[in-house]
Amino acid sequence: MDWGALHTILGGVNKHSTSIGKIWLTVLFIFRIMILVVAAERVWGDEQDDFVCNTLQPGCKNVCYDHFFPISHIRLWALQLIFVSTPALLVAMHVAYRRHEKKRQFRKGDQKCEYKDIEEIRKQRFRIEGSLWWTYTSSIFFRLVFEAVFMYAFYFMYDGFRMPRLMKCNAWPCPNTVDCFVSRPTEKTVFTIFMIAVSSICILLNVAELCYLLVKFFLRRSKKGGNPKHHPNHENKEETKQNEMNELISDSCQNTVIGFSS
């Protein structure tokens, strides 16, 4: 049980995402979760053991460490990743609910139902329109909010994104102001800046996806209002082709991601 389980859960949502959503998911798994598991945990692994204070006073090190690191970078990132991934579950639940309704219709033998069998319902990819559009858009909005909140919390707690080499501490029971040295400050700064950069890229991707969805929504509305006659078959064929291409791209990305483990 590890991040792989999250990958399985979110992989299902991938099918119903836009292309930007699929890129976001790939960035999330390769540049954030994988980096966290493979590299960052090693860098922060020995953080309290190698946090050294220039004093023999028992307890001073513990207290100073707790004062400067109320919550470790690594844990904050893990929380951020979990919170940022969960809005996608809203979409998964909505899709599952729709599937359930279609299956019920099919079982009742409703003439309106256009599916030939249950397997087709299970495999069907829903278009992002109607109520699913609202669910999807709100999930992106929540993602943005969580990303921003965590980045701000990070900045606020650690006074910026740099990890200093030396911290001066005078919390009780340290006798006077005591010098405390952080282990691997440069490596930690590099990883912190990397994670912040990737967070910003994810925020940009989410903003772009939001704009794309809004533009699509308004275009669709104006098309419906202005031009009632359109060629549904031609549009559908083009969109199906694009969907197939997107799925091929995302599948190939997913296959490279599936290999990792923690």
Place this chain on the structure above:
Amino acid sequence: MSWGFLRDLLSGVNKYSTGIGRIWVAVVFIFRLLIYIVAAENIWKHEHDEFECNIKQPGCENVCFDHFFPVSHISLWALQLIMVSTPSLLVVFHVAYRENREKHHNQKLYKSAGEIDGGLLCTYLVSLILKTGFEIVFLFLFYKLYNGFKVPRLVKCDIRPCPNTVDCYISKPTEKMIFLYFLVATSCLCIVLNLSELSYLIFKYSIKCYLKRYVKKHQ
């Protein structure tokens, strides 16, 4: 044998749950199990080594640690996760029993083995009550054992062989407190979900029962 077993168990349960039950499974997976494995375990990993007392007397640190942490937070957390997930097994067993019966008699005895009605409804309600009960018991245990959900930086200890009252310092108290509050919040959320599922099921089936009786009366 690891947490993967619990994950498979919960995935199996998901099939026979209501909508709220599925939300409960998602909350347990993502906000409790995943957080536990990915973050919490590492915080409490070296808690004994990092527990430091202002004394050189051998044995004093051990005794003080044992006094203040009879059962470690993280062990209690793990126990809670396991106990809270297992009542769902009752539902799985009951469905398996139904399917077995159908096979044995070689005829369709139920509309659908996984449909929540009759005996399976009782089992489902019992499992919900047990889950809620376990959650409340563990929250109460946490509260009683640790005098609330705060983790102090400093504890004073004067148990033999410590010569006098000795200052002992707990490692990472703030981080531990943040995650404890997180645990409490998710537990409360799960209790709320269980109670709403309970009321939803009782309401749904009493309406069904009432309608059936009403229709019969008028026939």
